[in-house]
Amino acid sequence: KNEGFLSSVSPRRNKGRNCWKVSLEDIKFADRSRAVLPGLRFGSPASGAVSGKHQSLLSSFTGASHASLLNLGTTRKFVPSVGTYSGRPVAVKKVSLGDFNITSNVKRELAQICSFHHVNLNMLHGICFPPHGSGDVTIISDYCQRGSLEDIIETEEIRLDNVFVWSFMNDLVKGMLYLHNSEVKSHGNLRPSNCVIDSRWVLKLTDFGSISCAASCEKTRQAEDVARFTRMFWVAPELLRRECPLKGSQKGDVYSFAMVAYEVATRSAPYTDSQLTPREIVRKVIRREDPLMRPETGEDFSSMPGLESLIKDCWTELPENRPDFTAIRKRLKGMEYGRTFNIVDNVIAKLEKYTKNLESVVAERTAQLEDEKRKTELLLQRMLPNSVADTLKQGNPVTAEHYDMATIFFSDIVGFTEMAADSSPMDVVTMLNDLYCCFDAIIDGFDVYKVETIGDAYMVVSGLPERNGDRHVTEIADMALTLLRDVHSFRISHKADQKLQLRIGIHTGPVVAGVVGLTMPRYCLFGDTVNTSSRMESTGAPLRIHVSGTTAKMLAQHKVYDLVLRGEIQVKGKGKMTTYWLLDKVQKGQEEPEEPPTQPQPQPQPQPQPGQHKRQKTVMSTLGQKSLD
Numbered sequence: 001k002n003e004g005f006l007s008s009v010s011p012r013r014n015k016g017r018n019c020w021k022v023s024l025e026d027i028k029f030a031d032r033s034r035a036v037l038p039g040l041r042f043g044s045p046a047s048g049a050v051s052g053k054h055q056s057l058l059s060s061f062t063g064a065s066h067a068s069l070l071n072l073g074t075t076r077k078f079v080p081s082v083g084t085y086s087g088r089p090v091a092v093k094k095v096s097l098g099d100f101n102i103t104s105n106v107k108r109e110l111a112q113i114c115s116f117h118h119v120n121l122n123m124l125h126g127i128c129f130p131p132h133g134s135g136d137v138t139i140i141s142d143y144c145q146r147g148s149l150e151d152i153i154e155t156e157e158i159r160l161d162n163v164f165v166w167s168f169m170n171d172l173v174k175g176m177l178y179l180h181n182s183e184v185k186s187h188g189n190l191r192p193s194n195c196v197i198d199s200r201w202v203l204k205l206t207d208f209g210s211i212s213c214a215a216s217c218e219k220t221r222q223a224e225d226v227a228r229f230t231r232m233f234w235v236a237p238e239l240l241r242r243e244c245p246l247k248g249s250q251k252g253d254v255y256s257f258a259m260v261a262y263e264v265a266t267r268s269a270p271y272t273d274s275q276l277t278p279r280e281i282v283r284k285v286i287r288r289e290d291p292l293m294r295p296e297t298g299e300d301f302s303s304m305p306g307l308e309s310l311i312k313d314c315w316t317e318l319p320e321n322r323p324d325f326t327a328i329r330k331r332l333k334g335m336e337y338g339r340t341f342n343i344v345d346n347v348i349a350k351l352e353k354y355t356k357n358l359e360s361v362v363a364e365r366t367a368q369l370e371d372e373k374r375k376t377e378l379l380l381q382r383m384l385p386n387s388v389a390d391t392l393k394q395g396n397p398v399t400a401e402h403y404d405m406a407t408i409f410f411s412d413i414v415g416f417t418e419m420a421a422d423s424s425p426m427d428v429v430t431m432l433n434d435l436y437c438c439f440d441a442i443i444d445g446f447d448v449y450k451v452e453t454i455g456d457a458y459m460v461v462s463g464l465p466e467r468n469g470d471r472h473v474t475e476i477a478d479m480a481l482t483l484l485r486d487v488h489s490f491r492i493s494h495k496a497d498q499k500l501q502l503r504i505g506i507h508t509g510p511v512v513a514g515v516v517g518l519t520m521p522r523y524c525l526f527g528d529t530v531n532t533s534s535r536m537e538s539t540g541a542p543l544r545i546h547v548s549g550t551t552a553k554m555l556a557q558h559k560v561y562d563l564v565l566r567g568e569i570q571v572k573g574k575g576k577m578t579t580y581w582l583l584d585k586v587q588k589g590q591e592e593p594e595e596p597p598t599q600p601q602p603q604p605q606p607q608p609q610p611g612q613h614k615r616q617k618t619v620m621s622t623l624g625q626k627s628l629d
């Protein structure tokens with residue numbers, strides 16, 4: 001009697017017999033982007049992001065979402081526009097009525113529905129007629145913030161536990177009882193999309209009455225095959241068999257209730273696991289095939305056994321064997337959750353559950369976010385030096401910096417172009433990947449930074465972005481010797497008999513370093529030292545480390561590096577340079593002189609392995625001369 005006390009008073013009360021007539025001009029629309037706001041819901045199924053088990057039934061038929069199928073197969077889910085009518089948010093839905101006539105009976109019914117005042121019935125404000133008397137009409141009803149039961153089921157993040165299930169069922173049954181006892185007699189269009197949820201998680205029935213049923217029939221009629229038959233899953237078999245009365249029947253509503261209850265409890269649409277098409281399913285339901293075509297129940301009901309048997313009784317084949325809503329309400333009350341809740345407790349319990357849901361969803365999402373952040377940071381660290389990445393992360397600009405001394409290493413594979421020409425692209429990529437993975441693992445052990453790899457070229461620097469005194473020379477030299485040692489044992493997987501001919505060049509000098517680019521920021525080095533290092537590499541020899549005079553001088557001070565004079569070479573843009581071969585690092589006690597040797601050495605052919613060569617202090621060979629011209 002007084003169950004509707006929570007509903008607020010509609011603005012169109014006391015308008016008499018024509019209370020259901022609304023003028024479109026009285027509805028204010030927000031801007032379009034806000035018109036479909038899903039309210040306080042987690043996700044926005046309205047934006048097409050349909051997820052969860054619910055989706056699978058229909059997507060298994062067509063790859064489309066449940067929502068889109070029920071909305072004539074459109075790719076985006078239909079959502080009503082949201083407007084304001086006398087200060088209340090309203091759902092504004094334009095519908096086609098086909099050849100349905102709005103008779104005086106229909107008008108009377110509309111007036112009744114508009115006067116309904118029940119917490120579980122969504123308030124109908126009225127109908128707007130098209131300006132010229134024919135065409136689509138617009139239905140104006142209260143806008144429920146959390147969308148429909150269909151949306152809630154589809155939104156995976158909202159966990160529906162027994163409290164929610166029981167409470168939605170209870171709301172639904174109370175709404176149906178009121179309808180069945182009213183002059184409207186039946187809903188006729190009960191499905192999850194016609195159960196809307198308000199901000200307090202109260203379920204309200206909507207889209208009932210002759211106009212809504214006529215609009216729904218027209219929608220079904222116009223729908224494509226899959227959507228049309230899918231809409232029939234909620235319709236009782238006896239109504240499917242004969243020309244369906246517009247508003248169905250009370251026992252038909254009980255059947256639809258069973259389907260909705262099944263969806264809420266299992267969180268899956270009817271017949272999700274079926275391999276049949278919606279048309280075949282509906283045909284089986286109509287033909288009353290043995291065994292009867294009904295959704296499968298099972299595990300999902302283990303914690304609510306009373307609900308399973310209630311659902312089965314409600315979708316029983318013979319309408320007369322189905323309970324009515326009075327009996328359904330009694331049985332629901334007898335269930336575990338029914339005993340402990342009155343309406344206020346119920347709302348509070350639901351809000352508490354919802355908050356807990358939110359907390360666990362937030363925790364889950366935070367963990368996901370942190371995981372993603374870690375991945376991004378790792379990627380950034382791989383692309384830029386740590387200190388530079390940190391500065392960029394803090395939103396500070398990275399200004400180019402001058403370094404008085406740094407040592408740069410270049411390496412290149414001799415004959416790479418020819419090798420690439422007679423190998424498959426995949427073989428080349430595999431080889432480079434194998435080689436650079438091996439290099440990357442080695443350079444990890446040194447205080448160096450890999451600047452880039454371009455094709456077969458590998459560029460490494462030490463002494464920046466973190467300055468390391470004079471250590472940059474020895475770090476690079478030690479790294480180069482280790483790399484070369486490993487290259488000797490490196491096998492090219494698709495050319496097992498061929499040895500990789502790596503050529504290495506090193507030079508030390510002043511450098512400017514900074515980040516260039518916005519879309520793909522790169523840490524780049526600038527200055528003559530870079531060019532000279534590259535020249536050291538290009539004028540070097542296979543399996544040899546070619547170092548400039550500056551580098552050699554600094555290395556010689558450590559007295560442990562085995563350096564031999566290569567001689568004077570012509571370097572493009574630099575003129576003549578005296579350069580050296582770095583052959584090895586000798587053990588303590590076998591220290592080398594503090595100055596690099598002054599006698600040139602023969603060109604490397606054949607090349608000795610580092611640590612195995614015999615020092616030959618002879619004149620540079622003609623071959624070496626040639627390679628330098």
Ligand SMILES: Nc1nc2c(ncn2[C@@H]2O[C@H](COP(=O)(O)OP(=O)(O)OP(=O)(O)O)[C@@H](O)[C@H]2O)c(=O)[nH]1
Nearest residue numbers: 070079080091143144145147148193194196207216
């Ligand atoms: N937020 C909110 N969404 C609503 C409301 N009414 C309908 N919707 C949304 O619109 C979708 C489609 O509703 P309708 O256009 O009535 O379509 P339907 O219910 O599938 O089909 P009918 O049987 O013709 O009513 C629902 O699933 C909801 O997502 C409401 O009051 N509030």
Ligand SMILES: [Mg+2]
Nearest residue numbers: 193194206207
């Ligand atoms: Mg609807």
